Amino acid sequence: MQSKKAVALRAAWGGKPCDHPAISKEYDLGKQTGDYICGQCGKSISPRERKEIKDRAHS
Ligand SMILES: [Zn+2]
Structure with a gap:
């Protein structure tokens, strides 16, 4: 993903909790x-x- 797009995503998401799926x-x-x-x-x-997120998802 382009870092520019990530900036737009962050703005749209608005800082809500996310488990990064x-x-x-x-x-x-x-x-x-x-x-x-x-x-x-x-x-x-x-x-x-x-790695930490992946380990969590698989446990
Ligand atoms: Zn996320």
């Missing part, structure tokens, strides 16, 4: 940033946070 890689100007974005709330998620 749809995480995708973040891109800026066509390059991966190494971080991830939640497709629901637009939060920027580090690889470490992503």
Whole structure:
């Protein structure tokens, strides 16, 4: 997901709680940033946070 789109998603989501069910890689100007974005709330998620979220989802 483009980081610009994530900014718009975050604004639309309005800071409500989210369990980040749809995480995708973040891109800026066509390059991966190494971080991830939640497709629901637009939060920027580090690889470490992503692992924690995945571990939680599978437990
Ligand atoms: Zn989320």
